[in-house]
Amino acid sequence: MNDRIKILHCADLHIGAELSFLNNKAASRQAEILNTFKKITRICSGQGIELLIIAGDLFDSNHIDSAALTEVKNALAAIPDTTVVITAGNHDYFAIDSPFSDDNWSQNVHIIFKKYTVLEFPEKNLRVCGSSFLGSYQEGCGKDIKAPDDSMINILVYHGELVKDEKSGRYNPISVKDIENSGFDYVALGHYHSATPVLKAGMTSYSYSGTPEGNGFDESGKKGVYAGYVYKHRAELAFVETSCRTYENVSVDISSLTTNSKIISRIHDVLKEKYGENYAENLYRISLTGKIPDGFVPASAQICTELSETLYYVRVYNKTRPDIDINILAADFSLKGIFVKKMLEKISSCSSDEEKEQYENALYIGLKAFDGEVSFYED
Structure with missing residues (x-):
């Protein structure tokens, strides 16, 4: 038996x-x-x-x-x-x-x-x-x-x-x-x-x-x-x-980088280090993070297009923040300054880290809106 x-x-x-x-x-x-x-x-x-x-x-x-x-x-x-x-x-x-x-x-x-x-x-x-x-x-x-x-x-x-x-x-x-x-x-x-x-x-x-x-x-x-x-x-x-390829959510810190080509190179380096020689076979959702010089905006669409030439599937999202002194902006007597001041007051009164993160994201999206640079993230 x-x-x-x-x-x-x-x-x-x-x-x-x-x-x-x-x-x-x-x-x-x-x-x-x-x-x-x-x-x-x-x-x-x-x-x-x-x-x-x-x-x-x-x-x-x-x-x-x-x-x-x-x-x-x-x-x-x-x-x-x-x-x-x-x-x-x-x-x-x-x-x-x-x-x-x-x-x-x-x-x-x-x-x-x-x-x-x-x-x-x-x-x-x-x-x-x-x-x-x-x-x-x-x-x-x-x-x-x-x-x-x-x-x-x-x-x-x-x-x-x-x-x-x-x-x-x-x-x-x-x-x-x-x-x-x-x-x-x-x-x-x-x-x-x-x-x-x-x-x-x-x-x-x-x-x-x-x-x-x-x-x-x-x-x-x-x-x-x-x-x-x-x-x-x-x-x-x-x-x-059994999976032949995997879905991966990856954050890539691009602080101090000021050209799209350098960002692309950084992304390849990060993926290779994390997923090995065959990293190009996976599906990626890449979030660009870190602080970048004020006035520089990574061209997410262009970066995604160039990465697509070597990666099986990729989407790129710009979640960077400008490298600026937010408190100086809050003291500025302008519509932008008033907005920043109000948002900092909201952030300081948040009761949880999750709520704080939401208001911080809203603050930086608002700053991009003042400069006409807002694009919505796909999800």
């Missing part, structure tokens, strides 16, 4: 996401996300993964391109020795128009069609239970989920938000106490795009694997999956990086 099962836990690929903010790079990123899914299936084949868990939001919606859907099905059919269990998330919830609703999936693929379902694989000494979304929002069922107290390895696949005890939520909420009381050996979570460590509640291990490939600048850094063994009452899983 098997006393362990080798698994790969992934979630939230969002295949088919439009990514329109990437403009002309959107299509290539869509293709890369699909290729990352294929990479995951190749890991399954190459490492002898017995159970592939996809914990929701495999697709970004129920209106997936037919060619992409076919590629997903073919990739899963190409690993017949791996049992695949898929739950539907809040983006690709199970419905009549769902890509999961047809029966043209390979025999190794098991899709959870209900809010809660139990699947048993006696030959593997394995029981997999799953919770799928049946709409965009769903009440949680964590309190009612209990694994049988037997010798089988019990795994729960659950797409939903982890909440504090007794707290409600709109996205199939489950609490740590629910997990502790569930009796499962491992709970494979989906919904949050950042990976957690493999945690433990009582005798139950659990984790979010996060997204295998970032979908925006709020999902920066390396992304991947969890792979390894699940035993009775414990899990030995390691994070495996």
Whole structure:
């Protein structure tokens, strides 16, 4: 009788996401996300993964391109020795128009069609239970989920938000106490795009694997999956990086620089030092910071255009401040001086660092407005 099962836990690929903010790079990123899914299936084949868990939001919606859907099905059919269990998330919830609703999936693929379902694989000494979304929002069922107290390895696949005890939520909420009381050996979570460590509640291990490939600048850094063994009452899983490139938010201090060419050179130096020789492969949102000579304004659009010749994707935002004595300006008997004085009074009365930062930003944006230099940051 098997006393362990080798698994790969992934979630939230969002295949088919439009990514329109990437403009002309959107299509290539869509293709890369699909290729990352294929990479995951190749890991399954190459490492002898017995159970592939996809914990929701495999697709970004129920209106997936037919060619992409076919590629997903073919990739899963190409690993017949791996049992695949898929739950539907809040983006690709199970419905009549769902890509999961047809029966043209390979025999190794098991899709959870209900809010809660139990699947048993006696030959593997394995029981997999799953919770799928049946709409965009769903009440949680964590309190009612209990694994049988037997010798089988019990795994729960659950797409939903982890909440504090007794707290409600709109996205199939489950609490740590629910997990502790569930009796499962491992709970494979989906919904949050950042990976957690493999945690433990009582005798139950659990984790979010996060997204295998970032979908925006709020999902920066390396992304991947969890792979390894699940035993009775414990899990030995390691994070495996799968992202082909990463989203990065980078601040570059350009204090004292007075030409765009020097700024561009500084940016390349910072990126190379931080991300290595292959730094050009990532997607960057760069904020220019620091104090610059009064009267000099970095040409953000030009800098971005020149950087785009070597970087895969980049956006540049000017968040510098003029190197001026603000108190001297406040003493000036002019409209600008009155504005500065009033803003400094606001800043001195702020009750939090966050509020203070907002007023300081407003002050410097206002000063740029006096000089006709304001441009809005994209976000």
